[in-house]
Structures are given as structure tokens and as C-alpha cells.
Amino acid sequence: MSQPELFPCFGDDWRGMGNRPPSISLKLGSQPLADIPQSEWVEFDLTKSDNFPVKIKDQGQFGACNGHAAATSLEVARWIAGQPHVELSPWLIYADLCRGWDTGSSIAEALQLLEKSGTCETSLVPFGTINPSSVKQQARNDCKRFKVEIGTTLLTWQDLCIATQLRRPFNFSIPVNSGFNALDANGCPSNISGRHNHAVMGGLGMRKAPDGQWLIRWQNSWGTRWGQNGRAWLCERNIEGWGFDAYSVNAATEDPTDKQPSLN
Amino acid sequence: MLKSLALLLILAVPVMADTGQATSLPAMSESSWTFTDGGNTYLVGKQSGSVLILRSGEEPERRPKPRPIPIPDTLSGVKWMSVIVDPSSPDQAAWRTDSALRSEVERKAINYRSYLTTESDVDSLGFRSLLQSTGTPCVIMQDANGKLVKTIRPTSLADIMAILEAIK
Numbered sequence: 001m002s003q004p005e006l007f008p009c010f011g012d013d014w015r016g017m018g019n020r021p022p023s024i025s026l027k028l029g030s031q032p033l034a035d036i037p038q039s040e041w042v043e044f045d046l047t048k049s050d051n052f053p054v055k056i057k058d059q060g061q062f063g064a065c066n067g068h069a070a071a072t073s074l075e076v077a078r079w080i081a082g083q084p085h086v087e088l089s090p091w092l093i094y095a096d097l098c099r100g101w102d103t104g105s106s107i108a109e110a111l112q113l114l115e116k117s118g119t120c121e122t123s124l125v126p127f128g129t130i131n132p133s134s135v136k137q138q139a140r141n142d143c144k145r146f147k148v149e150i151g152t153t154l155l156t157w158q159d160l161c162i163a164t165q166l167r168r169p170f171n172f173s174i175p176v177n178s179g180f181n182a183l184d185a186n187g188c189p190s191n192i193s194g195r196h197n198h199a200v201m202g203g204l205g206m207r208k209a210p211d212g213q214w215l216i217r218w219q220n221s222w223g224t225r226w227g228q229n230g231r232a233w234l235c236e237r238n239i240e241g242w243g244f245d246a247y248s249v250n251a252a253t254e255d256p257t258d259k260q261p262s263l264n
Numbered sequence: 265m266l267k268s269l270a271l272l273l274i275l276a277v278p279v280m281a282d283t284g285q286a287t288s289l290p291a292m293s294e295s296s297w298t299f300t301d302g303g304n305t306y307l308v309g310k311q312s313g314s315v316l317i318l319r320s321g322e323e324p325e326r327r328p329k330p331r332p333i334p335i336p337d338t339l340s341g342v343k344w345m346s347v348i349v350d351p352s353s354p355d356q357a358a359w360r361t362d363s364a365l366r367s368e369v370e371r372k373a374i375n376y377r378s379y380l381t382t383e384s385d386v387d388s389l390g391f392r393s394l395l396q397s398t399g400t401p402c403v404i405m406q407d408a409n410g411k412l413v414k415t416i417r418p419t420s421l422a423d424i425m426a427i428l429e430a431i432k
Contacts, residue, residue, distance in 0.1 A: 031382055034352030042354070049363050051370075080360050082369075082376040149383060167357040250351075251383045260344050260377055261410025263390035 004063025004102050005197055007176050015222040018063025018104030019173050019199040021243055031250065033152050036162050038214070045205035045217055046076075046167075047231060053085035056230030058223035062128060063102050065199040066110035067094030068221035069171040071119055072201040073111075074148050076169040077252035084258070087122040088146055090221070091129040092139055100131040107171045107199050107245045111150050118147040145255040151248035157236040163248040164203040164216050172218075172246035173199050174239060181226070186215055187233040196243035202234060203248070209235070333416065333423055339431045342413050344375045344406040347424060348395055351380040356401050359421050368428045403427055 006014040046052055054075045057068045067090035075088055096113055097105040120142035125135055151168050154160055163170050176198040179190030186209045205217035215233040224230040254260065298305065308315050349356035359365065360378040369376040379386050381400050386392055395402050398415045403424060405413040418424050 031351065036352075036354055040354060042358070044358070046361055049361065049366070051363070051366055080378065082360075082378050165354040165357065166351070167360055251380060251385070253383075254377075254385045254388070260346070260375060260389065261406060261408075262388070263394065263404070263406065263412055264410045 004061070004104055006061055007180065009181055009222055010225055014061055015226075016059055016061045016063045016065065016102075017176055017198040018059075018065045018102075019197055019243075019245075020104045020106055021245065022106040022108040031152055033154070033159055033162050033248070034166065036165055038161075041161065041165055041206060041214065043205075043207045045207070047204050047217060047219075053079060054219075055087065056219055056224045057090060057221040059090070059221045060128065062094070062130065063098070063104040064090060064094040064130070065221055066105040066107055066171070067091060067097065069107070069199045069201045070110040070114050070148075071122075072219065072221065073169040073171055073249045074114060074119065074146060074252055076201070076204070077148060077249045078146075080167050080169070081252050083252060083255065086146070089119050089122045089125040089139070091122075091125040091127065092119045092135055092143060095125070095130050095132045095135060098130055100133075102130050107173060107247055110199075111148065111171060111247050111249070114148045115150050116147075118143040118145065120146065145257055147253045149250040149253060151250035154246035154248055157239065160202065160216055160234075160239075160246060161206065161214055164206050167203075168248040168250060169201060169203045170246055170248040171199055172202055172239070173197075173244055174234075175241040183227060183232055186210075186235065187228055188215065188235045188238055189227075189232060191238060193240035194242075196239075196241055196245065199245075204231070207233070333419060335416065335423070335426050335430055336414070337430060339405060339414055339427070341407045342374060342405040342431045343408040344377070344404075344410070345369060345428070345431075346377045346379060346389075346391065346404045346406075348379045348381055348386060348391065348400065348402045348404065350400045351382050353401075359401075359424060362421060365421065365424060365428070368425065372428065372431060374428075374431065405431070 004016045004018045006016055009015045057072060059065055059068045070093050071088040071090040079085060093110055093113055097109055120139040124139035124142055154163055154170055173196035175191055175194035175196050177191050177194045182190045184190050200218055200220050202216050202218035207215050209215055213235055215235050218234050219231040220226050304317055391404060394415055399417045401418055403416045403418055407413055416427055
């Protein structure tokens, strides 16, 4: 069984990636994305909000990027919906996906799992747990509380921009290769076209660069020492390559244990 | 050339008025010559010689101001406020994360939620029929037990802020 790919990010400190194509062809989500012309796009940055609570995660040297991206998307979707912030476990998602073999996973499968089974509070599953049999029953019970509704499959750069304008967090793949750690003047990685071997979470904001191109705010799961305190901007060039995969998250479902009262 | 002609015509109007040759007919109400220059439109009355200038971006008719939505002076007993938005509207999407709105609900100790009309929670919370009768976007206010206090269809973020202000 192959080991997860590692990438040097802070001198001798390496980080895992772990994105792979889905084992079956998936077309997720049933709600088409609205067509919003570029003339109506506006700049914003959710991470600048005083009350934005979502922290940067760190997957260490595990190929758990999809567990981390999925948990982060759900945290962001919960904040957009006005739900109280809870730090969610990426490890429960990854453990159930990889079944003890640290060989990575796909974006679609991670989101499907999050829609069907959910995840739990981060404190209930220790860092680095990849064996699903190690997950305690308390964590299994808790995961009923935190689920997503998948929005739609995002196929193009335009789709990523529109999803961002509609405040839909999304998970997407990106090629990590030479120059990925070096951010350019716009705050975008200097990676080159290649295999989409890493999954991250995006849709946190947009701005127009001085040269007129639009950029999207996203966050990595390599800790706060990477990029701009763990985050960066994304330009269209950053997602060139093969194996592009992206899905938006429509919503975070209400936590049944802390649900607002039904109308009566 | 056109600028010179326009200047000439504009200057000509008071001269003609002074000599009693011009009438007070508005240029638009009579047959007129029309030309544009520098982004402005000039209408010159063929009979009166009077000139009407429509400056660039100016509209001859004023649009009626949108009527403010009826918001009660006071809303009491509100513990939950749900804002339901059109999933294809970026403007309404922006309301969901507006800092001022978030700060105000926090200050007033109101539980705030925001949903897309397409979400399953809209059904499970029993909002669907109310949403259909109110229209989108929709603000639903409930008391601590879920009883409906008021539902309002806002037209802007300012309306939602006004609703918040009315909550005591």
C-alpha cells in the first residue's frame, strides 16, 4: 500500500496531501448554480469579519486533506447559517474514508460521507486517528449533529467565482508542486500546471487584482505558518492541470440537539 | 462644430425672448431639432427656438421612490429571527454574513439563523407554507417556544436592520 505524498513546507517540516479522483464517477448536487455576470461580482473577505471563528487546521504528514477540507467547509457553512461555532473533527471523516490505510481520499466521497453520516466535535477524535475502529461511540453519537447539504459540482473557474459570490463554501483540488509555498504579489501560490494532488477549502472572499483578474480567498490545512496565516488567494492559473474536482456546500443542516424551535 | 452650434442656439434663446419673438412653449412639446454633444442631448424648438438640455445621465422623468415596507414600531417577545433568502441572489447572500447585522443580533441577544429557500431545514422547521405566502426574501420572527411573532418580506438589508431596531 502506498504512503501519502509529502511536500516540504517549512524547511525540514513536511505536510501531507492525499487528494485522489473518486473511485466512481460522481455528479453531486441537484441544484444548478445561478449565472451571475462578472459585472455583478463584488469584493469581500469573510475572514476579515470580527466574528469569523473558523481556524486553520493542520493535517500534519497524513494524507487527510479531504477530511480537513470537508470539516472546514462545514464549519464555514454553519457560520454563514448563523449556527454557533463548533470545531469539527476532520479525523472521523478521514478514518471512515481511508479505513485505516493512509492513502488519501476524494473530495466527492468526503462530502458524501459528511452529508450522510456527518462528523463530530474535534475533541472526540484524537489527531492522527485513521482507523475507524478506534473511534469511540461517543463520537459516533455526536456526528449526527453535524451534516452538510451538498450544493453542486463546480466545473469551471467561473463556477468557483459564482459559488463564492453566493456565499457557498466549496472544496476543490489544486496541484501542489514547485512554487506552491511561494506566494506571488497577489498572494497566490506560484504553482504550475500539474496533477491535482491536494484538496482544500475555498469561497471565503473575492477581490480584483490590480491587473483586473479576480481572486478567491481559500484556506489550506497545513497550519498557520503556511501562506498568509494559513490562507492564500487563488487565481485561475492556480487550478490548471489534470484531475480538477470541486463541489459546493449548500448548507449546514440544523443540529438536532440544539435546533431552533419549529414554527407553531 | 456642434459645440459652436449649441452655444449659438443657447445664446440665441434669451435674445429672442427679449425681442418678444420667442414663445414660452417647452421645447419638448413642439417639433424640435435634436442633437447630442459631449454626452448631453439638446432639443431646440423649431417654433420657439428655446433649448432644452438633458445632461449626460440625466433622466427627463423622476422614478418614484420605493415605498418603505411596513415595519411595526415595536416587536416584542422575539427570541429567534430567521432570514430566508433566494439561493440565486448574490445581494441576498451578502446579507447572511453582514457584520452589522451579526453585531446587532448579538447585542440584542436574539438567536439568528439564515437559510436558502431550497434547504431541507425550511421544511423541517415548518417554514415552507409561511415562506410561500410571504414571498422571498422572508424574515420570520418567533418567540422562545417557536410561536410566530411576525413575518416580513424585506426589500433590502436596511429593512432587516430596521426590523432588528424594532425588536424590544
